[in-house]
Amino acid sequence: MSPGFTLHSDFATAFPELVVDSRAERQPDPQLVVLNDPLAEELGLDTDWLRTAEGLAFLTGQETVPGSRPVAMGYAGHQFGQLSPRLGDGRALLLGELELADSHRLVDIHLKGSGPTVFSRGGDGRGALGPMLREFLMSEAMHALGVPTTRALAVVSTGRRIMREGAVPGALLVRVASSHLRVGTVQFARLSDRSEELDLVARLLDYARDRHHPHVARGDHAGFFRAVRDAQLATVAQWMRLGFVHGVMNTDNTTLSGETIDYGPCAFTDAYDHRAYYSSIDTGGRYAFGNQPGILGWNLARLAEAMIPLLELDRAQELMAEFPDRWEAARRTEAARTLGVDAGDPVVAGFLDWLPEARPDIQTLGRALVDAADNAPAGLAGLVGDAAWAQEWHTRAVDVEALAAVNPVYIPRNHLVDAALRDAVDGDFGAYERLLQAVTNPFEAGPVMPELIGPAPGDFGPFVTYCGT
Known part of the structure; x- marks a missing residue:
């Protein structure tokens, strides 16, 4: 199947001083955990293709589509008041910009947790399943609440076990933003x-x-x-x-x-x-x-x-x-x-x-x-x-x-998010899916779920x- 879309590399081309060409690391056993079908359709992406092996290779940065030029973006930052002059995408990649058909506006397609880059400063550049699912749920809840936000297109498990508070499942997030x-x-x-x-x-x-x-x-x-x-x-x-x-x-x-x-x-x-x-x-x-x-x-x-x-x-x-x-x-x-x-x-x-x-x-x-x-x-x-x-x-x-x-x-209550993520990391997505459904329809006037x-x-x-x- 063809992806049916191309990407642009406007920022990377315009600002070679602010990017470093990079590639996502290969994942031992990538599996699509959650796909944001409404967002994909809004972006004009074929959800059936995204679920194919080729689509999964795109979502993990293994295969590029026409026009894509993966780069790690450079930036500085005051972190807790202290200037760090060289931060950058230590575990992320900008795959490129997608032009929206209705407005011709560009949006970034970006990976988070895709492996180390020149900005990693000794880190492994990877992401854990729990935090990636958390960003998916929280950003989509914020969008549904009407707050300007980056959004989540997909979470993909990598098949790795990575060390955080212990050995935990690895994953990456595919993020969409007006820009980064x-x-x-x-x-x-x-x-x-x-x-x-x-x-x-x-x-x-x-x-x-x-x-x-x-x-x-x-x-x-x-x-x-x-x-x-x-x-x-x-x-x-x-x-x-x-x-x-x-x-x-x-x-x-x-x-x-x-x-x-x-x-x-x-x-x-x-x-x-x-x-x-x-x-x-x-x-x-x-x-x-x-x-x-x-x-x-x-x-x-x-x-x-x-x-x-x-x-x-x-x-x-x-x-x-x-x-x-x-x-x-x-x-x-x-x-x-x-x-x-x-x-x-x-x-x-x-x-x-x-x-x-x-x-x-x-x-x-x-x-x-x-x-x-x-x-x-x-x-x-x-x-x-x-x-x-x-x-x-x-x-x-x-x-x-x-x-x-x-x-x-409904809002993403801390105790509910915490419990849902714990279950999801253990392989039970029932509570996560139920909570995601509620917080992405936060003004729902139908039958109320009092436990949420x-x-x-x-x-x-x-x-x-x-x-x-």
């Missing part, structure tokens, strides 16, 4: 650029502008920075509305498109707790739930630094000075969506005031708002601890259907996430 350009990519280009005019950085900014923010004029570096800033603000505001903790907000995990990337140590909070963090490597809570807006500002300041003097210092300072107001607007917009009112409504300010103190479970609160919209708000008042606010909100003419469309029934709703039971204990690298 990051703040760290600009940092890497700046550190690599030896021209007085910063030609490499300027070309990279124009390339990213063309691909993600075409409404900005070419060469308008201030406009480009503002577009990246506002796209990221909107995304992080959605994280905060939903109780999502990214867990590793390094500059290499802050995209220029505004998409969420890297679902290693992520989690959803069971309470609106600004101090909540779960990552095993974030020992100081740098990337705790409530720190995410401030960390985004810090990361954007690093982007501005990498753009100077293409972005004049005074202008960069002005753009960063706008950040607090822009963040406040973004968080009010998301809070207003939760409540079904306009962003300027006084109940929004009240909501944002009591939310950190009341620390409700956000998913439970959202559905309580939906339930209360047609009924007396007594139950809602008990949940939020402010009867006067609940009564005031209840006087608004809220569209119940619109409210139900933004407050999910609500915070973890009291005996679940402290939850810790791991990157899986």
Whole structure:
């Protein structure tokens, strides 16, 4: 069978300074574990072909399709505040870009866990089955929730046993993104650029502008920075509305498109707790739930630094000075969506005031708002601890259907994800498939599965996430 599609190698061709040609390592016994049929169809890919031996060879990077040029992408990054000037794809490959038929927009087809590259720094470059299944489930859940995100096309087991916390099954993820350009990519280009005019950085900014923010004029570096800033603000505001903790907000995990990337140590909070963090490597809570807006500002300041003097210092300072107001607007917009009112409504300010103190479970609160919209708000008042606010909100003419469309029934609860992944690694995919079905239909109004709703039971204990690298 023919694959029926070609790939482009635009980024690799345009930026030889930022890539290294590479190949995926051969896998002893690759098996397709899960394929995202709806995404494949959306991309115009033949799902029957992807399930053939040739399709599996493509998904594991063993065979290329016309136009493909596998490369490891170079980037730098501030990791937990410390600059690592040469990170790059240590266990990943960009196979190429796919042109979407309806919009002619390019999207990346990317492998994660495909083996070591020149950027591996001594690591094995491989992925474990549990973390790859986790990224598949979490990224598809985020997409279904309406959050800008990379997506997962497939998980393939490799037939290897790799060493992590013990010997675990190996796997790789096939990821789709608007691009894999990051703040760290600009940092890497700046550190690599030896021209007085910063030609490499300027070309990279124009390339990213063309691909993600075409409404900005070419060469308008201030406009480009503002577009990246506002796209990221909107995304992080959605994280905060939903109780999502990214867990590793390094500059290499802050995209220029505004998409969420890297679902290693992520989690959803069971309470609106600004101090909540779960990552095993974030020992100081740098990337705790409530720190995410401030960390985004810090990361954007690093982007501005990498753009100077293409972005004049005074202008960069002005753009960063706008950040607090822009963040406040973004968080009010998301809070207003939760409540079904306009962003300027006084109940929004009240909501944002009591939310950190009341620390409700956000998913439970959202559905309580939906339930209360047609009924007396007594139950809602008990949940939020402010009867006067609940009564005031209840006087608004809220569209119940619109409210139900933004407050999910299902989110990937930590205890459910943990249990499903443990079973899946042991070969039982029943719980994983059921949870995946629920979180990719998070606003489902049909028969509710109560066992997939609500915070973890009291005996679940402290939850810790791991990157899986």
